[in-house]
Amino acid sequence: MTTIKKIAECTHVSAATVSNVLNGKGGASEAKAREIRETAERLHYTPNLLAKRLKNQHSNTIGIITEDLTVFNTPEIVDGVDAACEAMGLEIILGNMRLYKRYNNDFTDTQRHQQLLDKMIEHMLSHQVEGIVYIGYHCRKLVYLPSRITVPIVYAYCYPLNQKYPAVIYDDEKAAYDLTMLMIQKGHRQIGAICGPLDSFHTLERLKGYQRALYENGILFNPQLLQYGDWSRSSGFAAAELLVPAGVTAIFAFNDEMACGVYEYCARNSLQIAKDISVAGFDNRDISADCTPSLTTAKLPLEEIGQTCTRLLTSAIDGEPPKSEITRLPCILLERESIGPCTTV
Amino acid sequence: MTTIKKIAECTHVSAATVSNVLNGKGGASEAKAREIRETAERLHYTPNLLAKRLKNQHSNTIGIITEDLTVFNTPEIVDGVDAACEAMGLEIILGNMRLYKRYNNDFTDTQRHQQLLDKMIEHMLSHQVEGIVYIGYHCRKLVYLPSRITVPIVYAYCYPLNQKYPAVIYDDEKAAYDLTMLMIQKGHRQIGAICGPLDSFHTLERLKGYQRALYENGILFNPQLLQYGDWSRSSGFAAAELLVPAGVTAIFAFNDEMACGVYEYCARNSLQIAKDISVAGFDNRDISADCTPSLTTAKLPLEEIGQTCTRLLTSAIDGEPPKSEITRLPCILLERESIGPCTTV
DNA sequence: CTGAAAGCGCTAACAC
């Protein structure tokens, strides 16, 4: 391990001088400075960040806590935080709670969850992080909050009880509204919806947007045209089996997988998507761009959530008064081929 | 910030004693010890890991470098490394190169890539990591290796030129062999294959396995029955359009997405999967379990790759002589419903 | 059983 001290010896100066030179603080003749830099290079000097930070008393690091890194939206958000941090010269440390595998997906906000969380935060604090981004594995209200935290925290893709801390999520309602509007503009009036489970935040919000679009266009909301799936492709298929005979000309599936189920139903029943029946999805999963015809859907602003969180966090770290509110970022509407004009008279 | 010193003051002992007690080293009367522990608790003492490590001169940390965290297999591998580390009391620090977004996916092993890599490694070394796991975004031979590295490194999901360092990948060939065997056992002889691009490691390996199975069963390999896709669903569809008329009774798609394309082709052409035509995929993507009939596929041992890497790395850190070879972990065959008996005479 | 002292690698005042 090459240290500053060793370089000092080799170049016959003091450690302080080496430090100054290596940090561009001047304080040495150009000749000496070059010599120092060269020796550092030659000896493969790598500054010891631990020592540096201990001395400087600030870590320039923020912690990212993920509920589960393997859940599909999480990595993109982490990526967004990471990118923003890199741009701002911040470092990250990652703490993955692995809730899925740990609890077999049966852990919705329990005390046990909080214990884990507290341990995680403690750990981050040990690392002297200056702030924390907490990334949920799906959007919902968090009941168990850190029992003790001494640095700012912001929530991504979930939001804390009582809005005690700022949170960044995306705007489900608006995106669902937009998608439904798109269908209405193409002349559709009998628009079926395939929801997710009723206890899902996403379902509720998307439902609101769907209903608002109907309302604003004077279309009676027909509960018959509402089916509940479980986000799976097969549940989308099953819903289509009910919806199509009921006379819908368009189906808004609350996620892409269920939309694929509708596609399959149509293929089996010789219905042509966009012509005989229009379909919209949600999430912009890989498959949505790739199916035929390509699926109109809403892209989630995952990267942006990460970026925004980082921005909120850094301003909190810089002492800005915390505004503990929920920021809703718009989804991006991806209009592709699956919605055609309504041909029914 | 509560430090050991402050606790020492409050409890009228020396910092050394506090340190001893808090680290369970004994060296204090039970009364004193309890008092110290209680004050630590009361003052919310959080040990400063930076100081601890600076002093102890080992970080107990390994670095994880990901080529791109957002590529679908990466998070699972990270998760595996993470889990293994937790079990061994190691910490991780994550370095994400974000190759995809940075280079717009046009970066296949260039000098620029290496510069980034070197910077990344330097950074890890600054953090005093004791070893590094490098996770590729897809399996291939890496040409540009770290120019200087002072700690052990092991590669996951890719392998270094000249096998300079150990690597852990999964066994494409074997899995493809098994999948093909499954079809043969069900009586199929005319088995089409939909490959990925020919320059892909995965394509080559899976092709080998496919051909070996044919060979061992005395089935002539018919190049007509081979189509090349680009891993996308639509390319699977297109391949099916060629393969089915050519008289195959089964199709082995080299990934699940292309298999879905085959499904779509069958739906459109009133062919029943498993009955009229059998299909296999690869990767065990979410959709494979969820389509109808469910898709027989190969599950990648991603977690296990992470775990194995960690094990290899720690033994290298413990001074074990490095065996620089490629470890191939078996995939898990998921036999579901998409392969039926061959009914053609 | 307890404490004083030294030092991990680095930096910031302040002398010279």
Next chain:
DNA sequence: GTGTTAGCGCTTTCAG
């Protein structure tokens, strides 16, 4: 310009 000193928070002899 350059060096000396002190100290970040912690642990580890070693002496009492």
